[in-house]
Amino acid sequence: MSSVSPTSVAVPPQDDGPAEPPGRLSLGGLSVNIRQSGIYIAFALIVVLFTVLTDGALLQPQNISNIVVQNSYILILAVGMILIIIAGHIDLSVGSVVAATGAIAAVLMVNYGVPWPAALLVTLVAGGLIGAWQGFWIAYFGIPSFIVTLAGMLLFRALTLTVLGNQGIGPFPDAVRTLSNGFTDGYLGNVGLGPLGGADVFSLLVGVLAVAGMAAAQWRTRAARARYGQTVDPLPVFALKVAAAAVLIVAVVVQLARFKNLPWVLVLLAVIVLGYSLLANRSVFGRRIYAVGGNLQAAVLSGVKVKSVVFWIFVNMGVLAGMAGIIFAGRLNQAGPTAGGSFELDAIAAAFIGGAAVQGGVGKVVGAITGGLIMGVINNGMSLIGSPSEQVMLVKGIVLLAAVAFDVWTKRRAGAASR
Amino acid sequence: MTDHILRMSGITKTFPGVKALQDVNLSVRRGEIHAICGENGAGKSTLMKVLSGVYPHGTYEGEISFDGEPGRFSGIKDSEDAGIVIIHQELALCPQLSVAENIFLGNERSGRGLIDWNRTNHEAAELMARVGLRESPVTQVADIGVGKQQLVEIAKALSKRVRLLILDEPTAALNDEDSAHLLDLLRGLRDEGITCVIISHKLNEIIAIADSITVLRDGQTIETLDMAADKVTEDRIISGMVGRPLEHRFPPHESSIGEEVLRIEDWTVHSPAQPGRKVVSGASLTLRRGEIVGLAGLMGAGRTELAMSVFGRAYGVNISGRLFKNGTPIELRSVQDAIRHGIAYATEDRKRYGLNLIEDIRRNISSAGLRRMGRRGWVDENEEYKVAEGFRKSMNIKAPSVLSVVGKLSGGNQQKVVLSKWIYTDPDVLILDEPTRGIDVGAKYEIYTIINRLADEGKAVLVISSELPELLGLCDRIYTLSQGRVTGEVLRSEATQERLMHYMTMGQE
Numbered sequence: 001m002s003s004v005s006p007t008s009v010a011v012p013p014q015d016d017g018p019a020e021p022p023g024r025l026s027l028g029g030l031s032v033n034i035r036q037s038g039i040y041i042a043f044a045l046i047v048v049l050f051t052v053l054t055d056g057a058l059l060q061p062q063n064i065s066n067i068v069v070q071n072s073y074i075l076i077l078a079v080g081m082i083l084i085i086i087a088g089h090i091d092l093s094v095g096s097v098v099a100a101t102g103a104i105a106a107v108l109m110v111n112y113g114v115p116w117p118a119a120l121l122v123t124l125v126a127g128g129l130i131g132a133w134q135g136f137w138i139a140y141f142g143i144p145s146f147i148v149t150l151a152g153m154l155l156f157r158a159l160t161l162t163v164l165g166n167q168g169i170g171p172f173p174d175a176v177r178t179l180s181n182g183f184t185d186g187y188l189g190n191v192g193l194g195p196l197g198g199a200d201v202f203s204l205l206v207g208v209l210a211v212a213g214m215a216a217a218q219w220r221t222r223a224a225r226a227r228y229g230q231t232v233d234p235l236p237v238f239a240l241k242v243a244a245a246a247v248l249i250v251a252v253v254v255q256l257a258r259f260k261n262l263p264w265v266l267v268l269l270a271v272i273v274l275g276y277s278l279l280a281n282r283s284v285f286g287r288r289i290y291a292v293g294g295n296l297q298a299a300v301l302s303g304v305k306v307k308s309v310v311f312w313i314f315v316n317m318g319v320l321a322g323m324a325g326i327i328f329a330g331r332l333n334q335a336g337p338t339a340g341g342s343f344e345l346d347a348i349a350a351a352f353i354g355g356a357a358v359q360g361g362v363g364k365v366v367g368a369i370t371g372g373l374i375m376g377v378i379n380n381g382m383s384l385i386g387s388p389s390e391q392v393m394l395v396k397g398i399v400l401l402a403a404v405a406f407d408v409w410t411k412r413r414a415g416a417a418s419r
Numbered sequence: 420m421t422d423h424i425l426r427m428s429g430i431t432k433t434f435p436g437v438k439a440l441q442d443v444n445l446s447v448r449r450g451e452i453h454a455i456c457g458e459n460g461a462g463k464s465t466l467m468k469v470l471s472g473v474y475p476h477g478t479y480e481g482e483i484s485f486d487g488e489p490g491r492f493s494g495i496k497d498s499e500d501a502g503i504v505i506i507h508q509e510l511a512l513c514p515q516l517s518v519a520e521n522i523f524l525g526n527e528r529s530g531r532g533l534i535d536w537n538r539t540n541h542e543a544a545e546l547m548a549r550v551g552l553r554e555s556p557v558t559q560v561a562d563i564g565v566g567k568q569q570l571v572e573i574a575k576a577l578s579k580r581v582r583l584l585i586l587d588e589p590t591a592a593l594n595d596e597d598s599a600h601l602l603d604l605l606r607g608l609r610d611e612g613i614t615c616v617i618i619s620h621k622l623n624e625i626i627a628i629a630d631s632i633t634v635l636r637d638g639q640t641i642e643t644l645d646m647a648a649d650k651v652t653e654d655r656i657i658s659g660m661v662g663r664p665l666e667h668r669f670p671p672h673e674s675s676i677g678e679e680v681l682r683i684e685d686w687t688v689h690s691p692a693q694p695g696r697k698v699v700s701g702a703s704l705t706l707r708r709g710e711i712v713g714l715a716g717l718m719g720a721g722r723t724e725l726a727m728s729v730f731g732r733a734y735g736v737n738i739s740g741r742l743f744k745n746g747t748p749i750e751l752r753s754v755q756d757a758i759r760h761g762i763a764y765a766t767e768d769r770k771r772y773g774l775n776l777i778e779d780i781r782r783n784i785s786s787a788g789l790r791r792m793g794r795r796g797w798v799d800e801n802e803e804y805k806v807a808e809g810f811r812k813s814m815n816i817k818a819p820s821v822l823s824v825v826g827k828l829s830g831g832n833q834q835k836v837v838l839s840k841w842i843y844t845d846p847d848v849l850i851l852d853e854p855t856r857g858i859d860v861g862a863k864y865e866i867y868t869i870i871n872r873l874a875d876e877g878k879a880v881l882v883i884s885s886e887l888p889e890l891l892g893l894c895d896r897i898y899t900l901s902q903g904r905v906t907g908e909v910l911r912s913e914a915t916q917e918r919l920m921h922y923m924t925m926g927q928e
Contacts (some may be wrong), residue, residue, distance in 0.1 A: 287798060303755045
């Protein structure tokens with residue numbers, strides 16, 4: 001029976017009147033989509049919870065810096081992973097790729113004395129080639145990504161051991177360690193912030209510029225939308241949202257400035273998040289990722305080169321895994337044979353906690369970052385209050401399950417409302 | 420008083436926006452073969468789903484009485500327990516399991532929780548002998564042909580002690596020999612006392628086998644004919660199936676036809692599932708600027724296969740033939756090629772192949788034309804919004820905003836989104852596959868108006884439809900397809916349903 005032959009079934013159409021979208025909460029004119037914002041609310045609650053439990057230690061300057069640095073490589077992986085999950089695939093190999101690329105970087109710099117910029121470039125290219133290898137089998141040969149990357153998990157662990165000769169290699173050049181672990185210099189000296197003590201002027205300046213840039217970009221977007229007759233938030237609501245975001249950025253930056261200036265990985269992360277958010281939302285390529293995950297058949301019949309899209313998101317994942325590999329190795333100052341163990345699970349969990357759908361087609365870069373931070377805060381907060389590791393795992397497992405259960409539940413309600 | 424095994428009375432089934440069945444009555448005598456005829460969309464399959472409990476009791480109005488008992492089935496399990504088994508057009512077999520395993524699937528021959536393989540295979544062999552299936556019970560279902568798979572389904576039904584067997588288009592995918600065998604088998608089952616209800620498009624088969632016929636049209640019972648008492652011919656059935664008034668269902672339109680835009684020559688396509696089987700063979704068609712051309716054919720005639728294979732080889736293997744765009748030969752190796760050459764194909768199954776249901780109207784409309792909207796690989800989101808908003812107004816898409824999710828729209832509005840998406844690619848040729856399937860009468864009229872407008876803009880439109888009145892009301896010229904071959908080309912002025920039906924059934928013995 002050919003799959004395209006028409007059936008004589010009268011296709012039951014779905015409901016005719018567009019109903020109030022379910023899962024929306026009205027708070028005095030401020031309408032919030034729970035399904036989309038739930039993750040941010042949850043993040044805020046978790047931060048508040050651990051701030052209380054740790055008597056404020058969670059938000060101390062040094063600890064904020066720690067959370068960023070300790071989770072940076074998972075967050076970078078989560079950005080690559082969310083694109084793959086949006087396209088309806090999965091990558092189980094990223095932990096091994098982190099180890100393999102870290103090993104390559106170490107051998108190049110430590111054993112062969114290759115200058116660090118060249119070594120980093122070669123490592124990123126190696127990551128890309130690893131991604132291309134997996135992308136080829138998945139996109140062009142048609143093997144499910146689960147299988148290809150499960151094999152990759154073993155293959156690239158084997159590659160790691162071979163490259164390292166079964167032993168850790170280090171130490172790394174200072175530049176690499178600074179990227180992973182270091183902070184921006186106090187270019188402009190310090191300034192007193194009254195009761196908060198001294199803080200780095202340069203970091204504060206960056207924070208102020210970030211806020212200004214964010215506000216300007218939001219304002220321009222809003223103005224353009226209004227010009228095209230789209231509905232936009234009323235001015236007070238808009239101002240409130242921007243102000244809230246500004247307060248958040250300033251608070252984090254001030255705390256960081258009071259400690260040791262800005263961690264370099266934070267700068268890198270900010271660039272990655274910004275760049276990939278734009279890629280996902282505004283680029284033709286990004287749109288195609290959503291199209292492939294949302295309805296593969298429809299994407300094919302709309303002229304999307306599905307194979308090429310899938311291939312390139314795996315190449316991209318390889319490059320980002322290479323970046324994470326360098327940062328992780330640089331942080332430990334050693335590339336080890338067991339590096340990156342279970343990173344893939346953390347990255348996948350971050351994506352799903354951040355609102356990605358198991359069937360694909362849904363997800364946001366910022367969501368994945370928030371999902372990663374939720375796990376990071378749980379890790380950090382629980383270790384601050386001295387919880388044993390089995391409790392940390394228990395809580396993280398429950399959070400992951402709850403996040404996906406919430407997603408399924410809101411979707412089912414949406415489905416029921418449209419029937 | 421006749422002995423009726425089944426009486427369905429006053430069955431009304433409503434889907435939001437569409438009344439699929441309206442006060443339908445069906446009475447089947449014990450031990451007869453009862454055929455149900457009607458065009459695609461007349462409500463045959465819906466009626467059978469009501470009967471078999473796919474639509475559970477309470478989701479429809481009306482009464483079912485089966486063997487004197489009220490039939491209130493809440494699922495297929497219920498109706499099967501009562502002795503009603505339905506065999507769908509798409510067979511529900513597990514290809515990787517053996518014939519015997521399939522026959523007793525869900526009804527396993529077991530003792531103390533373990534499968535009794537001897538009993539399974541022995542009883543399977545007996546049932547297989549009853550249906551004339553000469554294979555070993557341990558053969559994998561994937562290894563036998565469609566005709567034999569059909570027999571496995573019937574054997575499975577017999578294993579459940581079936582009293583009323585419903586077959587939906589049982590011979591649609593079979594060759595002549597297998598069809599003849601199947602019909603013989605049904606006669607044999609009737610003689611054993613099993614009542615059969617058969618849905619079929621092949622009127623010659625129905626006349627050969629049925630004892631009575633119920634004709635459905637537009638979700639209503641038109642008539643029940645007794646083959647013994649009434650003198651029933653194919654023409655008699657056709658006039659029952661199609662005899663509806665045609666006034667005011669189509670907007671008036673006068674096409675101004677220009678030069679040739681697309682010519683398809685000697686187009687042959689092979690099935691990817693069964694290599695060697697031609698689904699389209701040697702078809703030639705011409706489409707002209709400003710012209711609305713129809714493509715008629717029964718189920719399995721190869722209409723969709725023809726369209727999709729032309730649309731950048733989106734279907735089929737071993738495709739041969741020539742394409743000419745504005746007189747110049749072109750090669751369309753991919754969907755991207757087709758779009759670039761100004762060809763658009765709106766699928767018959769918009770939910771599966773046409774739309775990203777979890778995405779909003781705006782992004783669905785832009786999805787095939789992003790190349791036009793993008794600047795150096797970036798999407799201008801404001802432009803995108805403007806374009807979508809423009810289509811929402813011009814196509815009258817009923818939604819609060821273009822940010823509404825497409826999956827929540829009605830069929831008619833979803834179809835308008837699909838059309839918008841393709842119109843935005845600025846095509847010269849639009850192939851519309853069943854553009855009005857599953858949408859209500861009012862929305863159909865709007866779709867017809869849009870099609871006329873496209874033709875007025877100088878586009879060539881090819882409309883594939885199972886509804887002959889639709890083709891007659893809309894098209895300037897109609898091709899008929901039968902078993903992959905173009906069997907006729909009829910101008911609007913000369914076209915009648917009977918004539919089209921004659922061409923469409925040509926070569927179907």
